[in-house]
Amino acid sequence: MGVLLRLLVEDPQLIWSRRNVLMYPSSVEEHLIMRLASLMACQLSGHNLEHVEYLKRVWKSS
Numbered sequence: 001m002g003v004l005l006r007l008l009v010e011d012p013q014l015i016w017s018r019r020n021v022l023m024y025p026s027s028v029e030e031h032l033i034m035r036l037a038s039l040m041a042c043q044l045s046g047h048n049l050e051h052v053e054y055l056k057r058v059w060k061s062s
Contacts, residue, residue: 007044007045008042009044009045009051009053009054010043011058012041013040014038014040015038017034017038021034
C-alpha cells in the first residue's frame with residue numbers, strides 16, 4: 001500500500017474541471033494537465049488511529 005493511501009482519513013473528492021482551476025504562474029494560460037487528467041483532493045493524517053477508523057467506516061459501508 002502506498003504511503004499516501006496509509007495516511008488517508010476521508011474519501012477523496014474529485015475537483016471538477018472548470019476554467020482557471022490550475023494556471024501557469026508565469027502566464028494566464030490554463031495548465032496543460034487540466035486537459036489530460038482529473039484532480040482529486042484528499043484529507044490525510046499522520047495519526048495511524050485516524051486511518052484505522054477510516055478503514056472501519058469504509059468496510060462497514062461496502
